[in-house]
Amino acid sequence: MRTVVVTGPPRADLATVDALAAHGAATVHEAIGRTGFLGAHLRPTHLGSRIGGTAVTVLAWPGDNLMIHVAVEQCGPGDILVVTTTSPSTDGMFGELFATALRHRGVRGLVTNAGVRDIAELHAMGFPVWSAAVSAQGTVKATAGAVNVPITIGGQVVRPGDAIVADDDGVVCVARENVAEALSASDARAAKEEATRAAFRDGELGLDRYGLRAMLPGLGLVYEPYEAP
Numbered sequence: 001m002r003t004v005v006v007t008g009p010p011r012a013d014l015a016t017v018d019a020l021a022a023h024g025a026a027t028v029h030e031a032i033g034r035t036g037f038l039g040a041h042l043r044p045t046h047l048g049s050r051i052g053g054t055a056v057t058v059l060a061w062p063g064d065n066l067m068i069h070v071a072v073e074q075c076g077p078g079d080i081l082v083v084t085t086t087s088p089s090t091d092g093m094f095g096e097l098f099a100t101a102l103r104h105r106g107v108r109g110l111v112t113n114a115g116v117r118d119i120a121e122l123h124a125m126g127f128p129v130w131s132a133a134v135s136a137q138g139t140v141k142a143t144a145g146a147v148n149v150p151i152t153i154g155g156q157v158v159r160p161g162d163a164i165v166a167d168d169d170g171v172v173c174v175a176r177e178n179v180a181e182a183l184s185a186s187d188a189r190a191a192k193e194e195a196t197r198a199a200f201r202d203g204e205l206g207l208d209r210y211g212l213r214a215m216l217p218g219l220g221l222v223y224e225p226y227e228a229p
Ligand SMILES: O=C([O-])CC(=O)C(=O)O
Pocket: 065, 092, 093, 094, 095, 096, 097, 098, 099, 117, 118, 138, 139
């Protein structure tokens, strides 16, 4: 494979990405029409992080982390490194040394559908990582791949400079040209959910609030409404 390194992709506006990330992955995913989700197989190595940032993408060979070393130099403040391999691999190609180098450059986290390691150290550092596997298996540094080309994870295309929102619910990608629109849709969804939350707090049922009760007979559902004592 020919190595492709593109410097300085057009990045989504970071202030808008930050506002988007505050809504969290599930809200953003819903607000943009249930698209952009990178898949339930990507899990955080430790719970409790919610980050947003702009993607620097890596296409590496399985069992080979050379291109992550190449990519580190392309990363700047507000970026999130997003790594895939040319064929499936669970090898631990990223760990606390890379996290240390990325943090120095202002990178906010790592997303990969391959494997990572040094979980205790990553946790202690508070460096957020989402991966498809955890593995002590080491990797070589031998094969050229690509940095900052469009990649695919979970059927979702991630282009350099796209917005990434990641938290305990998983990872969502928003195309960089759609970030402002995604933010207003997420703001609207959050306002709607706040009103629903207040109604639920007061005892209103989803069956009534969403107009579902009228549908039930048509679905053949026979039920007795329950009157709480
Ligand atoms: O160096 C490696 O091969 C990956 C790793 O464990 C680290 O980044 O700490």
